[in-house]
Amino acid sequence: MPPPAPKPNPQPLYTQVADAVAKLIGDGTLRPGERTPSLRAVCNQHGVSMSTAVQAFVELESRGLVEPRHKSGFFVKQPAPQMRAELPKPPRVPMAGSLGNLHASLFDAVASENVIALGGAVPGADILPTVKLNRMLAEKARHAGARGVAYDLPPGSEVLRRQISKRMARGGAIVAPAEIITTCGATEALMLCLRAVTRPGDVVAVESPTYFGILHVLEALSLRALEIPADPEHGMRLDVLQRVLQKQRVNACIALPAFSNPLGASMPDEAKQRLVAMLKEREIPLIEDDVFGALPFGPKRSRSCKAFDDAGLVLFCSSFSKTLAPGYRVGWVAPGRYYHAVRMAKLTHTLATATLPELAIAGFLAEGGYDHWLRSVRVIYKDNVTQMRRAILAEFPPGTTVTDPKGGFLLWVTMPPKVDALELYDRALAKGISIAPGHMFSPGQRHTNCIRISCGERWSPRIAGAIGTLGMLAKRLAV
CATH class of the missing domain: 3.40.640.10 (Type I PLP-dependent aspartate aminotransferase-like (Major domain))
Structure with missing residues (x-):
């Protein structure tokens, strides 16, 4: 027997087109201030008439998603400040599942502009020789x-x-x-x-x-x-x-x-x-x-x-x-x-x-600039590590220990046994701070009261404040 025919969509055709464009806006494909596809492009993409496309954009305008501009078409409307959506926060992922889930969750936090990223072992962009590298890349591309x-x-x-x-x-x-x-x-x-x-x-x-x-x-x-x-x-x-x-x-x-x-x-x-x-x-x-x-x-x-x-x-x-x-x-x-x-x-x-x-x-x-660059960045990382280590020992609960590396920009923090690093991860993320819980660094989850902290960003009042917040949260979990 032939498969049953799909049920027709009960919504009007213009509403279906409006929903499709609204999804592009909701997903972030079309950003505030960007021009939407033209009416003709919408007609071709969805196989609808010009009148249907016009009706769809009237619907989008009534939803507050787009606005017309004289002789320029429709543009995605800037949301009101109180309606601006926050970036989604990475969920807590049980370690009983795939390790890659928590791995991905950590890097979602690192990529967010709203998060102070102390979890990923990534150098701060302002530390790297970005301008010189970009010039070099452009030169190589030209030749x-x-x-x-x-x-x-x-x-x-x-x-x-x-x-x-x-x-x-x-x-x-x-x-x-x-x-x-x-x-x-x-x-x-x-x-x-x-x-x-x-x-x-x-x-x-x-x-x-x-x-x-x-x-x-x-x-x-x-x-x-x-x-x-x-x-x-x-x-x-x-x-x-x-x-x-x-x-x-x-x-x-x-x-x-x-x-x-x-x-x-x-x-x-x-x-x-x-x-x-x-x-x-x-x-x-x-x-x-x-x-x-x-x-x-x-x-x-x-x-x-x-x-x-x-x-x-x-x-x-x-x-x-x-x-x-x-x-x-x-x-x-x-x-x-x-x-x-x-x-x-x-x-x-x-x-x-x-x-x-x-x-x-x-x-x-x-x-020949690499050696000079390495000498300068080593000084920055050493200072970052020194400042971060001192702040952690001052702000975290008594009994906390911190490694004392002689290179790189990572610190391993061991907190009192009562502190669950995953719980600290959740609470820190709610405050806009990402850390790497110790659970991630062992398939047997042997380091549940440990976290890794990256010192890849320059020490600043913003970083110092984040360490103070982490210390406060850790102290609450330690009791």
Whole structure:
């Protein structure tokens, strides 16, 4: 039997057209002050007569959604101040569901102009060299010609890879440009590496707490996270990892040796060498996440794990998101013996990295301004961390502890046991402040009275006020 015919819409045709345009306005596709589609365009889109289109806009005008302008058409009406809708607030998402839900909720808050974003590990826009980068991007666009709009297939921009090779040498890793693949940020680099060295169901050793983005990737790839406790000062506990490796099979390990996320821990060089040797003995690949490695508060960066790799088992991942431009989404991976597997994974994942951002960053590095920029931004981040840490210890309930990182711009705050970080997250968001609850940094939800605070924005009275509010809310939860 043929399917039943759809029931006719009981509303008049002009009302249906008006509702369609109203939805565009309600969804924000058409913003206040913008011109609406013309009457002729509405006729063509909806297959209606001109008289029906006119009736639809009369209806929209009666609803207070549009206003006519002489010889210019209809425009979306500016709402009255008291009717201005607030941006939706990210809901509390139970951790029993997908980790990615809370991950997305956090970044919804970061993107909101109405929220003081202390939750995302994102540099403040006023700190970044935006003007110089934009000029560089425009210059590269003018001179790139057809190359600027072509796919930059993996391994990616050669000029950028040469610059990256020089930067990696400063951390002791001698990696040729031909051994590097550019990526769409460090998160893609991590995913490509995991796809290259694991299969669904494999066990991956991770620090605890660790960056929730890593846990999200593991979840997406159906991998099992094995939590290894991390020391707030020195990172992953290698004594615990050693005992674990003696008892069970581990297919890969992910470490953040330089100013880890969220602890800000810095693994000593001798411990990095020991970690590489320990995993080499068992032929276990090490994925090294080094996104904060270029941001020590001291005069120079420490050596990377990749510097101690003589077997090609270390897959080094990093990006320029924490130092230059998060939105450019330019990262890289030096995958060692897994080069071909990572390259194929890149081809099937995003195919290529955006060409013009690669060229702009390569130009910024080649001109010699990057080192000067890093020296200045390290001072800013160090000051931010110092001010934020002092304020948290003064404003939060007694018994609160705060990490003391030597680089990066993240703080890990451990509050009294009664303080539920998710409850604090909810209450803070209601006050227009976003934080990252500790639940996000462990698949076993081991850090329920902890939060991560980003110091990526310049210290200001606005930030100080937010810390005061967080402290007040935490004190109420602590009793």
